[in-house]
Amino acid sequence: MNFNDNKAIYLQIAEWVFEQILNGKWKEGDRILSVRELGQQLVVNPNTVLRSYDFLQNLEVIVNRRGVGYFVAPDATDKIINYRRKQFVEEEVPAFFKTMKLVRMNWEELAELYKES
Amino acid sequence: MNTKNIFNLIRRYFIESGRKDINSFILIVLIIAFLSFFSISGRISDSMMVFLTFLMGIIYAGRIFGIFLPAGRAIHYLTIPASTMEKTIANGLLIFVYFNILLIAALLLGNTLGGLAHKLLDPNYHLHFYMPFDLDNLILILVFESVYMFGSIYFKQRTAIKTSLVIIAVFLFFIVLDTTLIGRYFIHSNPENIQIAEETLNNINGELIEYVVSILTFVFFNFMTWLRLRETEA
Amino acid sequence: MKKPKTYINMIQLQNINFSYHKGRTIFDDLNLSLEGGHIYGLFGKNGAGKTTLLKIIAGLRFPKHGSSTTLGQPAALRKAEMLKDLYFPQEEVYVPAISIRNYVKCYAPFYENFDNEQFEEYLHLFEITSMDDKLTALSHGQRKKVIISFALATNTKILLMDEPTNGLDIPSKGIFRKIMTMAANEERLILISTHQVRDLHCLIDAVVILDNGHILLNASADNITDKLCFKITDDTGTDEPILYCEENLRGNLLVTENIHHIETKLDIELLFNAVMLNKERINELFNAKN
Numbered sequence: 109m110n111f112n113d114n115k116a117i118y119l120q121i122a123e124w125v126f127e128q129i130l131n132g133k134w135k136e137g138d139r140i141l142s143v144r145e146l147g148q149q150l151v152v153n154p155n156t157v158l159r160s161y162d163f164l165q166n167l168e169v170i171v172n173r174r175g176v177g178y179f180v181a182p183d184a185t186d187k188i189i190n191y192r193r194k195q196f197v198e199e200e201v202p203a204f205f206k207t208m209k210l211v212r213m214n215w216e217e218l219a220e221l222y223k224e225s
Numbered sequence: 226m227n228t229k230n231i232f233n234l235i236r237r238y239f240i241e242s243g244r245k246d247i248n249s250f251i252l253i254v255l256i257i258a259f260l261s262f263f264s265i266s267g268r269i270s271d272s273m274m275v276f277l278t279f280l281m282g283i284i285y286a287g288r289i290f291g292i293f294l295p296a297g298r299a300i301h302y303l304t305i306p307a308s309t310m311e312k313t314i315a316n317g318l319l320i321f322v323y324f325n326i327l328l329i330a331a332l333l334l335g336n337t338l339g340g341l342a343h344k345l346l347d348p349n350y351h352l353h354f355y356m357p358f359d360l361d362n363l364i365l366i367l368v369f370e371s372v373y374m375f376g377s378i379y380f381k382q383r384t385a386i387k388t389s390l391v392i393i394a395v396f397l398f399f400i401v402l403d404t405t406l407i408g409r410y411f412i413h414s415n416p417e418n419i420q421i422a423e424e425t426l427n428n429i430n431g432e433l434i435e436y437v438v439s440i441l442t443f444v445f446f447n448f449m450t451w452l453r454l455r456e457t458e459a
Numbered sequence: 460m461k462k463p464k465t466y467i468n469m470i471q472l473q474n475i476n477f478s479y480h481k482g483r484t485i486f487d488d489l490n491l492s493l494e495g496g497h498i499y500g501l502f503g504k505n506g507a508g509k510t511t512l513l514k515i516i517a518g519l520r521f522p523k524h525g526s527s528t529t530l531g532q533p534a535a536l537r538k539a540e541m542l543k544d545l546y547f548p549q550e551e552v553y554v555p556a557i558s559i560r561n562y563v564k565c566y567a568p569f570y571e572n573f574d575n576e577q578f579e580e581y582l583h584l585f586e587i588t589s590m591d592d593k594l595t596a597l598s599h600g601q602r603k604k605v606i607i608s609f610a611l612a613t614n615t616k617i618l619l620m621d622e623p624t625n626g627l628d629i630p631s632k633g634i635f636r637k638i639m640t641m642a643a644n645e646e647r648l649i650l651i652s653t654h655q656v657r658d659l660h661c662l663i664d665a666v667v668i669l670d671n672g673h674i675l676l677n678a679s680a681d682n683i684t685d686k687l688c689f690k691i692t693d694d695t696g697t698d699e700p701i702l703y704c705e706e707n708l709r710g711n712l713l714v715t716e717n718i719h720h721i722e723t724k725l726d727i728e729l730l731f732n733a734v735m736l737n738k739e740r741i742n743e744l745f746n747a748k749n
Contacts, residue, residue, distance in 0.1 A: 119722065147640045147643070156664060240565045296553070304537075311539065
C-alpha cells in the first residue's frame with residue numbers, strides 16, 4: 109500500500125478498509141484481519157492499525173468481540189456511506205463550489221456533466 | 226549462578242572452536258610421536274613434557290578471552306546472556322581442566338606411539354608408562370595459567386607476550402629489591418641478622434608456604450579476571 | 460490501551476553524564492524513559508551519541524554519573540537475567556566462523572523464547588536458503604540479515620538496533636520493514652537508531668531525538684501529529700505558526716503548530732529539521748505538561 113503524503117496513516121488505513129467493504133471483498137458480518145495481520149500486510153506499525161480499528165469502531169463500521177476478533181458490522185456499508193457523505197459535504201463540496209465559482213461554471217453546465225458521467 | 230549457563234558457554238566454545246582443538250591434538254600427538262621415535266631413549270624427557278605443557282598452557286590461557294579483535298567481538302561476548310561469574314568459571318574450566326587434560330593426554334599418547342614405533346626397531350627396548358607430572362609442577366602450571374588468563378582479558382592483543390613481560394619485570398623488581406635493599410640495609414647493617422635470617426628460613430615449613438602462596442595466587446588471579454571482565458567496556 | 464506495570468520504564472536513564480576518556484562530553488544530565496509495546500526511532504546528528512546511548516542501555520558503557528536501569532536491573536552489572544531479554548545487533552555485525560545452523564545451536568539455548576520457526580521464516584523472507592553456509596563466508600549484508608533474523612526470533616523484550624538497514628540492498632530494506640512489523644508486539648520494546656529515515660517509513664510509532672547531550676524530544680507519533688502539522692501546500696498563507704519550511708517541486712513542505720486539530724502524516728525528516736530549528740518551542744510544546 110502506498111500512503112500519500114498528507115493524510116494521517118491511520119485515516120488512510122481506515123479508507124482502505126472502507127474500500128474493502130464497499131467493493132465487497134470484506135462482507136458484512138465477516139471476521140476481518142487481526143491488528144497484527146493487517147500491520148504485516150500493509151507493513152505498518154501495529155499500534156497505527158490499532159488506532160485505525162479504534163476509529164472504525166467509533167464509526168461502528170467494525171465491531172470488536174472480545175477474545176474473538178474484529179468483525180465487519182452488519183450495517184457497515186450504510187455507516188461508511190453516511191460517513192463519506194458527511195465528509196463529502198463538509199470538506200469536498202465547499203472546495204468544489206469554490207472552484208466552480210472561480211471557473212464561472214453554472215448549475216446547468218454541471219447538471220449536463222453529471223448526466224454524461 | 227546458573228550451571229545451565231556455564232554448560233551453554235562451554236558448549237558454545239566446543240561448537241565454535243572444538244574442531245581446531247581436535248586438529249591441534251592430532252598435530253601434537255604426531256610431533257611428539259615423531260620426536261620420541263627418533264630420540265635415543267625412545268621417549269622425550271619428563272622435563273621436556275612439563276615444559277611443553279607449561280608453554281602451551283600459558284599460550285592457550287593467554288587466548289581464552291580474546292574478545293577485543295576483531296571489532297564487535299567484545300559486544301557480542303559481553304551481551305551473551307550469562308553473568309560475569311559464569312563466564313569466568315566457564316573459561317577457568319576450559320583452561321584448568323579441559324585443556325590441561327587434553328594436552329597431557331596428547332603428550333602421553335604421542336610418547337607412547339613413538340615408543341611403540343621405537344620398539345619395532347629395537348625389540349629390546351622396554352616401553353614404560355608413567356605420569357611425568359607431580360603435584361608441584363601441576364600446581365605451578367595452574368598458577369601461571371591463571372595469570373595468563375587474567376592477561377587475556379587485561380590486554381587487548383598479544384596478551385601472552387605482554388603478560389610474560391610483566392612477570393619478568395616483577396621478578397626483576399624482586400631480585401633488585403633482594404640484592405639491594407634487603408642485602409644492604411638488613412643483612413649488612415648487622416652481621417647478626419644473617420644468622421637470624423638463616424634460622425628463620427630453617428624454622429619455617431617452606432613446602433607449606435609454597436602451597437599456600439600458590440593457592441592464594443591462583444585464587445587472586447581468578448578473582449582479578451572476574452573483576453576485570455566486570456569492568457570491561459565495549 | 461492499558462499496559463501492565465512491567466512494560467513501563469523498561470529502559471530508564473536518569474541524570475546520565477558520559478564522556479570518553481579524552482574526549483568531549485557526550486551526555487550531560489540526560490534523562491530518558493521508554494516503555495514496551497513501541498518501536499522507537501532514535502535520531503540525532505553525527506556524533507550526537509546514538510550508539511553510545513544504546514551501549515549504556517545494554518550495560519556496555521558505564522556513565523560517569525547517573526543511573527541506567529534496564530528491565531529493572533542496573534545495566535552496568537550485565538546480569539544474565541537482563542541479557543537474556545535483550546538483543547543488540549550492531550551496525551557492523553560480528554559473526555563467528557561457524558555455519559548458520561551451528562550459530563543457532565550455540566546461542567539459541569541462552570534465549571528461553573527463541574523460536575526456530577520464526578527464524579527460518581525470516582531467513583526465508585530474506586532469501587537466505589542454506590543453513591550450512593559459514594557466516595564468515597557471507598557478505599556483510601547477508602551476515603546482517605542472519606543476525607537480525609536471529610535477534611528477532613529470540614523474542615527478547617528489548618531489541619536495540621544500530622543502523623539496521625545500513626548495508627542492506629533495496630529489496631531487503633522492504634523485507635526488513637515487513638519482518639519488523641511481524642516481530643513487533645504489545646510487550647516488546649524496539650529502539651532503532653538510524654540516519655536512514657525513509658527506511659523506517661510507517662514502522663516507528665515513537666520518536667526520540669538526541670542533541671547536544673540531551674534528549675530533545677521523546678514523543679509518540681500520535682502525540683507529535685496532535686501538536687504539529689506536516690503538509691504540502693502551494694500557498695504559504697497559513698494562520699498557524701510555521702516551524703519549518705522547505706521548497707520542493709510539489710510545493711512547500713511545511714511544519715506548523717497544529718492549531719486547527721487536523722491530523723496529518725508524520726514526516727520524520729521534516730520533524731527533525733523543525734526540531735533542530737526550534738528547540739525551545741518544541742520543548743514548550745512537548746515537555747510543558749510533564
